[in-house]
Amino acid sequence: MVRSRITFGRDVGLQARMLLTMFLLGLLYVAFVVVLLQSGAQATMMLVIVGGMVLAQLFLADKLALAAVGAKEVEASEAPALHAMVERLCIQADLPKPRIAVADTPVPNAFAMGRSQKKAVVCATTGIMRALEPHELEGVLAHELAHVKNRDCLIMTIASFFATVAAMITQFGFFFGGGFGHGGGSDDDDGGHPAILVVLLVSVAVYAISFVLMLALSRYREFSADRGAALTTGRPSALASALVKISGVMERVPDQDLRAVGRMNAFFIVPTSVKTTVRSIFSTHPPMEKRIARLEQLEIELQRA
Amino acid sequence: MGFLDALLGGRRKLTAPAPDRLFAMTTAQVTLEVELGLRHRNVAGVVFQPLATSDFREIASETDELLRSAGKDTGTTVETADDEFGYRWIVLRDSDFEDLVVSLNTVSTQIQGGGYGDRLLCCVFAFEEEGRPVYLIYNFKRGAFYPFVPVGGSDHRRDNERELRLKAQLAAELPIEQELERWFPLWEIPL
Numbered sequence: 001m002v003r004s005r006i007t008f009g010r011d012v013g014l015q016a017r018m019l020l021t022m023f024l025l026g027l028l029y030v031a032f033v034v035v036l037l038q039s040g041a042q043a044t045m046m047l048v049i050v051g052g053m054v055l056a057q058l059f060l061a062d063k064l065a066l067a068a069v070g071a072k073e074v075e076a077s078e079a080p081a082l083h084a085m086v087e088r089l090c091i092q093a094d095l096p097k098p099r100i101a102v103a104d105t106p107v108p109n110a111f112a113m114g115r116s117q118k119k120a121v122v123c124a125t126t127g128i129m130r131a132l133e134p135h136e137l138e139g140v141l142a143h144e145l146a147h148v149k150n151r152d153c154l155i156m157t158i159a160s161f162f163a164t165v166a167a168m169i170t171q172f173g174f175f176f177g178g179g180f181g182h183g184g185g186s187d188d189d190d191g192g193h194p195a196i197l198v199v200l201l202v203s204v205a206v207y208a209i210s211f212v213l214m215l216a217l218s219r220y221r222e223f224s225a226d227r228g229a230a231l232t233t234g235r236p237s238a239l240a241s242a243l244v245k246i247s248g249v250m251e252r253v254p255d256q257d258l259r260a261v262g263r264m265n266a267f268f269i270v271p272t273s274v275k276t277t278v279r280s281i282f283s284t285h286p287p288m289e290k291r292i293a294r295l296e297q298l299e300i301e302l303q304r305a
Numbered sequence: 306m307g308f309l310d311a312l313l314g315g316r317r318k319l320t321a322p323a324p325d326r327l328f329a330m331t332t333a334q335v336t337l338e339v340e341l342g343l344r345h346r347n348v349a350g351v352v353f354q355p356l357a358t359s360d361f362r363e364i365a366s367e368t369d370e371l372l373r374s375a376g377k378d379t380g381t382t383v384e385t386a387d388d389e390f391g392y393r394w395i396v397l398r399d400s401d402f403e404d405l406v407v408s409l410n411t412v413s414t415q416i417q418g419g420g421y422g423d424r425l426l427c428c429v430f431a432f433e434e435e436g437r438p439v440y441l442i443y444n445f446k447r448g449a450f451y452p453f454v455p456v457g458g459s460d461h462r463r464d465n466e467r468e469l470r471l472k473a474q475l476a477a478e479l480p481i482e483q484e485l486e487r488w489f490p491l492w493e494i495p496l
Contacts, residue, residue, distance in 0.1 A: 076461045076490070077460040077461050077462065080461050080492065081389075083461075084390060084490075084491075084492055085390055087489040087490065087491075088390055088392060088426065088489075090487075090489060091426050091427060091444060091446065091489050092319065092354060092424075092426060092446075093319070093320075094319070094320035094446045094447070096484060096486040096487055097486050097487070097489060118486065134389065134390065134391070135391055138390070138391070231318065231319055232319065233354070234354055234356045234357075234424065235356075235357070235391075302356070302358060303358050303359075305358060305360050305420075
């Protein structure tokens with residue numbers, strides 16, 4: 001049997017860290033659910049409500065995302081080159097064709113959304129199409145298609161489920177606490193106050209920890225998508241040069257534009273507020289130098305084949 | 306791709322070519338010509354992603370040599386062109402349809418033999434119906450064919466009705482791609 005020459009091995013370290021992060025997140029969530037269930041019906045109700053919200057988010061995420069950046073879907077006749085590029089990449093990545101959207105903004109960026117491979121939408125800004133050479137743009141689009149292939153939208157939404165529950169309880173906790181204490185009156189509410197306090201404290205902790213874990217997960221998935229893009233195009237250096245170009249431009253773009261699209265950072269190819277100083281655990285994307293260094297490593301592996 | 310691979314985002318390699326069903330085209334061509342009145346245009350092409358590595362370049366030039374030396378016997382001519390998206394087309398011309406299919410198979414076998422089968426995109430067969438081009442595209446990764454009938458003009462429209470009718474007409478002859486969202490067009494086909 002003929003084997004594939006380029007496999008880029010497996011990034012064991014990356015996958016181990018991703019698995020560990022998901023495990024910790026899972027553990028945290030299980031503990032959280034136990035506390036919630038112990039505390040009574042109010043919290044269970046919350047789970048159901050947030051479950052509905054997350055489901056709605058899964059089904060509406062693509063539309064909301066497009067609306068948030070003012071992007072509109074384009075037909076093949078409106079953006080023939082972009083369509084043709086994505087089509088070839090789809091054949092190569094073995095994906096059904098996603099919908100394609102363009103946002104008319106000078107901010108050079110791209111993102112992919114959608115709950116499944118068949119319902120995906122890939123969006124590029126007019127800025128990125130102007131800034132990059134065709135093979136660089138291809139690298140960026142391949143990165144977004146790798147997100148689609150890896151089902152990142154679904155995984156990040158599921159991962160954020162309990163974080164959302166915790167966030168809601170943290171925000172509305174005092175209100176609920178008040179409701180418990182003074183509502184009805186006839187029911188026995190002994191133990192109600194301490195339980196609510198515990199839930200509140202646990203929620204704050206879960207929110208804080210899951211926030212950091214989710215960011216870590218998001219960064220790992222960026223590396224994975226870079227790797228997937230390099231594999232699909234066979235040109236790791238093209239994506240690297242795209243990243244160099246975009247990051248350079250990003251820092252010169254005025255802040256107002258950045259804030260307008262700031263909410264969707266996790267799904268962009270480059271976060272819109274890249275500042276050389278922000279390089280902590282509080283970012284959705286790994287630092288640019290690290291991404292470029294890894295792509296260089298992939299190019300070395302490719303040339304060695 | 307497995308569930309764990311999706312969960313860990315760790316795709317190791319691209320989808321490899323499906324078991325080769327390219328030769329199904331030789332019998333289908335008879336049906337196309339005799340029953341449907343579609344004449345082949347004595348030309349077919351194979352598209353792949355050329356890698357900028359010395360190893361791949363060597364395989365590509367070996368393939369080219371192989372095709373040219375075989376062409377001396379069969380009369381098949383070979384042209385190579387890179388399109389604007391960076392993909393390489395090997396265009397083969399021969400009035401004998403079977404020779405065309407054999408030559409296409411030579412390319413795919415060479416590239417797969419070198420370990421780069423996952424870089425193969427598709428084969429394109431050019432037919433003509435009442436002066437209009439009709440293409441049949443073979444997707445290596447899916448191991449399936451689909452029709453592509455562009456309507457002339459620069460606005461990239463395709464005749465979906467004719468394509469769907471071809472699907473029905475060829476269903477018995479060819480493995481047809483069942484998912485319509487994978488009927489990827491190829492514009493500016495150099496055939």
